[in-house]
Amino acid sequence: MGDLMLDVRVEAGALVRGGDVHGRVIVQPGGSAANAAVWAAWAGASAGLVGRVGRDVAGRVLAEALTERGVEARLAVDPEAATGTMLVVLEAGERSMVADRGANARLRPEDLPERVEAGAVLVSGYVLLQEDSRPAALSALERAEARYLAVDAASWPLVEAYGTERFLRDTARADVLLANELEARTLTRREGEAAARALGERYRIVAVKLGDRGAVVCADGELHAQPAEPVAERDPTGAGDAFDGVLLAELVRGAPIEEAVRRACHAGALQVSSVHGWPEVEAG
Numbered sequence: 001m002g003d004l005m006l007d008v009r010v011e012a013g014a015l016v017r018g019g020d021v022h023g024r025v026i027v028q029p030g031g032s033a034a035n036a037a038v039w040a041a042w043a044g045a046s047a048g049l050v051g052r053v054g055r056d057v058a059g060r061v062l063a064e065a066l067t068e069r070g071v072e073a074r075l076a077v078d079p080e081a082a083t084g085t086m087l088v089v090l091e092a093g094e095r096s097m098v099a100d101r102g103a104n105a106r107l108r109p110e111d112l113p114e115r116v117e118a119g120a121v122l123v124s125g126y127v128l129l130q131e132d133s134r135p136a137a138l139s140a141l142e143r144a145e146a147r148y149l150a151v152d153a154a155s156w157p158l159v160e161a162y163g164t165e166r167f168l169r170d171t172a173r174a175d176v177l178l179a180n181e182l183e184a185r186t187l188t189r190r191e192g193e194a195a196a197r198a199l200g201e202r203y204r205i206v207a208v209k210l211g212d213r214g215a216v217v218c219a220d221g222e223l224h225a226q227p228a229e230p231v232a233e234r235d236p237t238g239a240g241d242a243f244d245g246v247l248l249a250e251l252v253r254g255a256p257i258e259e260a261v262r263r264a265c266h267a268g269a270l271q272v273s274s275v276h277g278w279p280e281v282e283a284g
Helices: 032-042 057-068 102-106 125-129 131-143 156-162 164-170 181-188 192-199 239-253 257-272
Strands: 005-012 024-030 047-054 071-078 084-091 094-100 117-123 145-152 176-180 205-209 215-219 222-226
Touching (some): 024 057, 032 257, 057 071, 117 125, 117 239, 181 192, 192 205, 205 239
Parallel strands (some): 047 071, 117 145
Antiparallel strands (some): 005 024, 205 215, 215 222
16 A cells, blocks of 8 residues: 555766756656555565556556556545656766655545455555555554555655654554665664564564665564675665565465565565566566
C-alpha cells in the first residue's frame, strides 16, 4: 500500500544555470510501494497495489503498466489531484530528486479494501509519515491480517520529523521493519548490526539495507548478514524497494531466511545495474 509515481529520469553531464544542455530523458513507472509490488510479482508472488492516482493519462498508463507486470491495481482515482511524479536528475555522478506526491498524498482509509488480508502486507512509510495520508496507513496497520505485516521506514528526515518513539509506537503491530542504514540509525542511534539487533527487540524481522555492502537481517533474535553482489551501478533508484518486495515474496513462499535475504539482495543488484525501471518478466 502506497505510492505509484511517474518517474522522469534525466541524465546530464553538468547542468548550466539558465541555459540548455543535451542529455537523456527517460520516463518510466515508479513509486516505492509500486516498485515493491512489481518485484514481488517478479519473484512469483500474487501481488497487488492499493494506491491513488489522478484522473489523467499518467494514472491510466501506470495502472496498465502494473497489470502488464502481473500486479493487481486497486487504485482510487482522485478527481482533483494529479498522479504523482518524481524527477530524478543524474548529474556528474550525483543523484538529486524532486517529488510531487500528487494524488498519493490524498490516499484515504476508504481507499483500502474492506478486508485487508494477504500472506504479506507492506505499508509504505511515506503514507504513514506524511500528514494527509497518515489515517490510511494507521487504518491498514490496525486492520491488516497477514502472516507478515511489514512497514518500511521510507526516509530518515521524515522519521526524525515524525519522532522515533512515535514511529515505533505506531508501527508496533508490524512483524517486519524494512529500513536503510540511515533510517535504522535514526531509529536507534546505532549502526548496522547493532541497529538491526536493537530493532529486533521490537519486530520479529528487521532488514537493514546497506547499499553496496549488502544487508543485515535480525530474524527472531538471530543476525544474518548477506554481502551485495558485485555489479556496475547505473542508478540506485528503487533498489531498496526491489529488496523489500522480493524479501516478502520469499518469506511468504516459506524460504529460509538466508535464502530470502540472498534473493532480495540479488533483486537489488539487478535494479541498480539497470536503467529500465521495472523488470519485464518473472524470475521463473
